[in-house]
Amino acid sequence: MRDLAGAVGMEAASLYNHISSKSELLETICMTIADQYLGTLAVAKKEGQTPTEKITTLIKLHIRVITANPHMVAVAHDEWRHLDQLPKQNFINKRNQYEMTLKGWINEGKKVGQLQNLDTEIMLFTLLSSLQWLHHWFRSERSIDKEKIEYEMVELLLGGLKK
Amino acid sequence: MRDLAGAVGMEAASLYNHISSKSELLETICMTIADQYLGTLAVAKKEGQTPTEKITTLIKLHIRVITANPHMVAVAHDEWRHLDQLPKQNFINKRNQYEMTLKGWINEGKKVGQLQNLDTEIMLFTLLSSLQWLHHWFRSERSIDKEKIEYEMVELLLGGLKK
DNA sequence: CCTACCGATCGGTAGG
């Protein structure tokens, strides 16, 4: 809290005129990000027709959440474990909802023969994990073409490293 | 340190008859893991002929490091930022060496037409990032076929989600 | 928004 206060040019004690606790700050950040991710789920479901289309849209929107708020995403990703019991359970529930929905799409894709017939959980976690370097990358203000990243990540995740 | 002491059934003060400091503990863990990863680089270089073969071997060995020491890998991954200045620089240097070598193999693979012609850094970080869910997964003692995971991850990373 | 301050906790030491 002393660091945060210093960064905005006041004493730690003065912060408490603006927020009620340190945990409230963390909660706000984590829930904001969780809700943004859940929002992308609804859009991808609405816009995509086939499983592959839905997953493609979701990847692009997921990347957009990260590039739009790399610092908040980094905090949510690294610190959600320190949430108080109730908000932590809340966060985990939202994450589960996200994962379960995506898992359903992957299973659909396998069934209709669009996706490889591999273990669904391996596919799910590999996909989600592979996006996690982006928030580190974007925190350090790079001049990167965001559309290029979206395009190439989809290419890579759907098509693989191999030509 | 009180928690660690409790876990091994002694008082915090007594720990200091076995180790010299908390930071020393972290340093040992991070350096052990960093060196294991560097070791896989040497093996993959020796055994693989083409870029694709080297990368395939590296992925399998990388997974083996994680499944063999999921707890240490998790600590190294989550806490290396809290290393003291010198060991931290040391750790970063080893990581850079790993990344630079792998980057070279990816560029080779693109040149000989084995790999997709996408941005090398995107390929590098996506590949490495995609392996990072495994240490969370393996910390909770699952009965998973490790060879199946190695096989399917290679399939997925080289070939993509799409059939 | 600041000064002054509190109780809890942390890594670690002294001395046995």
Place this chain on the structure above:
DNA sequence: CCTACCGATCGGTAGG
């Protein structure tokens, strides 16, 4: 390996 304890730091409050 334990008891007793220290100085630093942390989240936060009282009172203005």
